[in-house]
Amino acid sequence: MVQYTHAHFNASFAALSDATRRGVLEQLARGDASITDLAGRFHMTLTGMKKHVGVLEQAGLVTTEKVGRVRTCRIGPCRLEEETAWMDRFRQLWDARFQALDVVIEELKRKEKPDGRKKRK
Amino acid sequence: MDARRENDKRITVERTSDREVVVTRMFNAPARLVFDAWTKAELFRQWWVPKSMGMTLVSCEMDVRVGGRYHLNFGPGMDFYGRYVEVTPPSRLAWTNEEGGDAGPVTTVTFEEKDGRTLLTLHERYPSKEALDAAGTGAAEVMRETFGQLDELLAG
Numbered sequence: 709m710v711q712y713t714h715a716h717f718n719a720s721f722a723a724l725s726d727a728t729r730r731g732v733l734e735q736l737a738r739g740d741a742s743i744t745d746l747a748g749r750f751h752m753t754l755t756g757m758k759k760h761v762g763v764l765e766q767a768g769l770v771t772t773e774k775v776g777r778v779r780t781c782r783i784g785p786c787r788l789e790e791e792t793a794w795m796d797r798f799r800q801l802w803d804a805r806f807q808a809l810d811v812v813i814e815e816l817k818r819k820e821k822p823d824g825r826k827k828r829k
Numbered sequence: 830m831d832a833r834r835e836n837d838k839r840i841t842v843e844r845t846s847d848r849e850v851v852v853t854r855m856f857n858a859p860a861r862l863v864f865d866a867w868t869k870a871e872l873f874r875q876w877w878v879p880k881s882m883g884m885t886l887v888s889c890e891m892d893v894r895v896g897g898r899y900h901l902n903f904g905p906g907m908d909f910y911g912r913y914v915e916v917t918p919p920s921r922l923a924w925t926n927e928e929g930g931d932a933g934p935v936t937t938v939t940f941e942e943k944d945g946r947t948l949l950t951l952h953e954r955y956p957s958k959e960a961l962d963a964a965g966t967g968a969a970e971v972m973r974e975t976f977g978q979l980d981e982l983l984a985g
Contacts (some may be wrong), residue, residue, distance in 0.1 A: 798850060799842040802951070806840060806854050808876035812866050813858045820862070 723767035728752070729760050733769060733783070740782040743772075847958035852951040860942035863949060864919035867938060868893040877901075899924065932956040 723729055728750055735741060735749065747757035761781055764770035771784045841853045856863050866872045874889040884903050891899040895916050901909040908928055915923035920940050926933040934955040941948045 795842055795844065798852075799840060802842065802852050802854070803840050804879045805876060806838075806856075808879040809863075809866055810838075810856065812872055812876045813856055813862055816862045816865065816872070817858055 723763050723769055726760070726763075729764055732757075732760060732764065732781075736770060736781055736783050740780050742778045742780050744778070746781065848956070848960075849952060849954045852953075854949050856947045856949055858947060859919075859945055860940040860947045861919040863940050863947045864922070867922055868916075868918070878903075893922075929960075932960070934960065 724733075731750060732746055735746065741749075743754060743757050743761060746752075746761070747754050750757065752760075761770060761772060765772060765784070767784075769784050770781050772779050772781050774780075838855050838857070841851075843851050845851050866876065868891065870889045870891045873891065874886050877889075878884050878886050886901060887904055888900070888902045890901075891897075893899075893913055893916055895913055897916075898912045899910060903909075909926070911925035911927040911933065913922070913924045914935065915921055915937070919942075921938070922940075923935060923937040925935055934953050937952045937954070939950045941950070
């Protein structure tokens with residue numbers, strides 16, 4: 709399971725780098741849709757939408773199934789939360805550090821100004 | 830103008846490959862001041878472990894020159910250490926992280942000054958993607974309880 713997650717990590721990020729593909733995922737989160745539906749909704753050609761869905765499918769974010777002449781798309785098995793949670797945690801750590809660093813730097817700037825008022829507590 | 834400046838201070842975090850993560854952030858000060866805050870132990874210890882983290886830095890030794898060592902101690906058995914591999918004031922700094930063994934990540938920080946402000950870019954390059962994923966988990970454990978406290982601190 710862990711290996712599976714690693715293998716999909718980069719594919720997921722690449723898939724999510726495109727605004728249309730993020731829109732498609734949002735749309736599919738509301739309900740299944742055919743390629744034709746999606747192409748219409750995003751004002752694209754069928755070929756263009758097929759490419760986007762292909763990228764999402766490779767990343768495991770979307771699955772498709774062809775029934776008769778219609779290919780239906782739905783949200784896939786790859787759990788998006790794995791990726792976003794990791795990034796959130798890393799961001800939180802550095803955001804907290806940098807906010808504290810801002811305070812230190814402001815203090816350095818204040819001390820450097822010859823006419824700066826020094827805060828004493 | 831203030832709003833825009835605050836906006837510019839937004840952090841970006843990007844996983845640029847399966848072994849590397851890049852963090853950028855703008856600071857409203859010349860590069861030499863930002864560099865000082867990363868290389869003088871008495872300044873560094875004021876921000877590296879935000880008060881809200883609930884951890885205390887017991888000791889912080891930094892011999893900031895190429896080949897020089899650093900050692901941070903947070904209490905019994907909680908040590909972080911490594912050596913500086915690049916020191917170019919005020920624009921570039923890099924060190925190894927050896928507490929996890931030989932094959933720890935290398936951290937590189939660059940400071941680019943423009944119009945009196947400094948764009949800071951931090952790269953962490955891990956020996957394997959598994960190591961990077963594990964680091965993300967570790968950060969979560971460290972930070973889990975702290976953000977409520979940080980909010981209080983900033984609101985106060």
